[in-house]
Amino acid sequence: MPTDERQLLLDERAFARTLHRMALDILRQNPDPELLVLIGIQRRGVEIAARLASHLAQETGAQVPRGALDITLYRDDFEVVGPRPLVGPTHLPVKLDGREAWIVDDVLFSGRTVRAALDELADFGRPGRIGLAVLVDRGGRELPIQADVVGERVPTAAGDRVEVFVRELDGRDAVEVVRAGRSAP
Amino acid sequence: MSGALGKDLLSLEHLSADQIRLVLDTAEPFKEISERAIKKVPVLRGKTIVNLFFEASTRTRISFEFAEKRLSADTVNVAASGSSVVKGETLVDTARNLEAMRIDMVVMRHGSSGAAKFLADRIESNVINAGDGKHEHPTQGLLDLLTIRDHRPIAGTKVCIVGDVLHSRVARSNIWGLLKLGAEVAVCGPQSLLPLGIEALGVRVFRRVEEAIAWADVLNVLRLQLERMQAGYIPSLREYYRHFGVTVERLEKAPRDLLILHPGPMNRGVEIDSRVADGPHSVILNQVTNGVAVRMAALYLLAGGKPELAEAAKGGSDR
Numbered sequence: 001m002p003t004d005e006r007q008l009l010l011d012e013r014a015f016a017r018t019l020h021r022m023a024l025d026i027l028r029q030n031p032d033p034e035l036l037v038l039i040g041i042q043r044r045g046v047e048i049a050a051r052l053a054s055h056l057a058q059e060t061g062a063q064v065p066r067g068a069l070d071i072t073l074y075r076d077d078f079e080v081v082g083p084r085p086l087v088g089p090t091h092l093p094v095k096l097d098g099r100e101a102w103i104v105d106d107v108l109f110s111g112r113t114v115r116a117a118l119d120e121l122a123d124f125g126r127p128g129r130i131g132l133a134v135l136v137d138r139g140g141r142e143l144p145i146q147a148d149v150v151g152e153r154v155p156t157a158a159g160d161r162v163e164v165f166v167r168e169l170d171g172r173d174a175v176e177v178v179r180a181g182r183s184a185p
Numbered sequence: 186m187s188g189a190l191g192k193d194l195l196s197l198e199h200l201s202a203d204q205i206r207l208v209l210d211t212a213e214p215f216k217e218i219s220e221r222a223i224k225k226v227p228v229l230r231g232k233t234i235v236n237l238f239f240e241a242s243t244r245t246r247i248s249f250e251f252a253e254k255r256l257s258a259d260t261v262n263v264a265a266s267g268s269s270v271v272k273g274e275t276l277v278d279t280a281r282n283l284e285a286m287r288i289d290m291v292v293m294r295h296g297s298s299g300a301a302k303f304l305a306d307r308i309e310s311n312v313i314n315a316g317d318g319k320h321e322h323p324t325q326g327l328l329d330l331l332t333i334r335d336h337r338p339i340a341g342t343k344v345c346i347v348g349d350v351l352h353s354r355v356a357r358s359n360i361w362g363l364l365k366l367g368a369e370v371a372v373c374g375p376q377s378l379l380p381l382g383i384e385a386l387g388v389r390v391f392r393r394v395e396e397a398i399a400w401a402d403v404l405n406v407l408r409l410q411l412e413r414m415q416a417g418y419i420p421s422l423r424e425y426y427r428h429f430g431v432t433v434e435r436l437e438k439a440p441r442d443l444l445i446l447h448p449g450p451m452n453r454g455v456e457i458d459s460r461v462a463d464g465p466h467s468v469i470l471n472q473v474t475n476g477v478a479v480r481m482a483a484l485y486l487l488a489g490g491k492p493e494l495a496e497a498a499k500g501g502s503d504r
Contacts, residue, residue: 090214
């Protein structure tokens with residue numbers, strides 16, 4: 001019987017430290033916090049964006065506006081998978097035109113979610129620049145998309161899972177990697 | 186998730202409470218799309234939908250068309266008066282010819298009860314019933330449920346449908362939907378316009394509109410079709426208004442504020458007082474707004490999804 005193996009990638013302290021470093025990295029790339037807007041992808045990207053915003057507020061004193069994006073209706077697999085439940089509301093707090101917009105998500109894998117998010121954002125306006133910040137980059141890209149800010153990189157196999165837990169939804173902050181068990185050959 | 190509603194949306198009688206809740210919950214995020222500057226998402230790109238209207242309709246047809254366009258589907262409108270139907274073509278032949286042009290979905294309004302089911306059994310495309318005779322108008326029922334739910338939980342709410350229940354597909358869809366979601370339902374109107382034996386469904390009957398108003402939390406006021414007078418169901422419109430009109434004076438005597446719904450088009454001064462229709466508790470225009478969201482949800486849930494391809498797509502997505 002193959003068994004799954006669970007590894008802790010980030011514990012509570014490493015989680016906070018990683019987010020702080022990501023916030024500094026965003027500021028290094030966009031020194032003017034007045035132009036920033038963080039857009040979390042539903043679900044956990046929204047929480048990650050909220051954490052980044054509070055780190056940014058500590059660093060600069062500026063309240064960076066935050067939005068949320070449900071990319072379900074922009075997915076490229078509707079013909080294959082059919083309708084999925086919508087995850088959460090899409091709302092953007094400010095006009096995007098000319099802003100430094102950052103797409104924030106928990107895990108970057110195939111890149112298809114980000115592709116959908118880029119399409120959806122284009123329907124809301126024309127930011128001066130769009131950046132991508134992810135807590136975990138697990139490799140395995142199927143599209144030419146890379147993140148500008150990465151919290152942690154971890155190579156994974158296709159069957160592995162990267163599970164992100166956030167206090168607001170799950171009661172704790174952590175990232176775990178579940179390695180799919182392999183049967184003996 | 187695929188096929189959660191089955192192939193067609195023909196009635197609320199044949200949906201489960203969970204399926205009804207799924208449509209309402211899906212409609213919630215769709216409301217926001219109509220508030221965007223670019224009111225369009227790409228999810229039904231490449232789908233072709235035919236709106237086949239054998240009866241006159243403004244609101245429902247436009248509402249469906251907006252819903253389809255906001256989901257990026259390609260749409261064609263066929264009105265019976267300008268089509269081969271007047272040349273004697275049967276319903277099935279019309280639909281089969283449309284299918285031969287490789288369409289994906291048909292939204293149909295027809296004067297005969299059961300027409301939508303008849304069509305759905307004979308073509309492969311998804312069929313949405315946009316009103317069939319005196320039978321059902323499921324998307325109207327759903328948008329009424331959504332509008333009530335915007336203001337109060339449906340379970341336990343007392344809803345009275347006032348007017349010509351006998352000829353009303355809106356009433357039938359409302360009754361099924363409300364009962365399934367746990368509301369208390371009543372009807373009120375002249376005896377000649379209430380179906381015999383409706384109590385058997387668990388529906389209360391009020392003969393006097395004052396009693397209905399004293400009981401209800403919500404009134405859904407039906408349009409009185411003017412033809413009913415010529416057919417002898419009621420003596421005159423003025424008499425109907427005197428006995429059953431929903432007026433400010435009658436509502437002022439109610440123990441609580443009532444939510445007022447009307448499926449439109451309204452006959453002001455016949456079934457409803459203008460001051461009520463335009464008053465603070467009227468949600469008649471909210472119903473119209475919600476209609477687009479509910480129809481987007483229904484189209485989305487019925488369309489697409491080839492289960493045999495789903496396996497192949499697994500593992501490729503970001504989550």
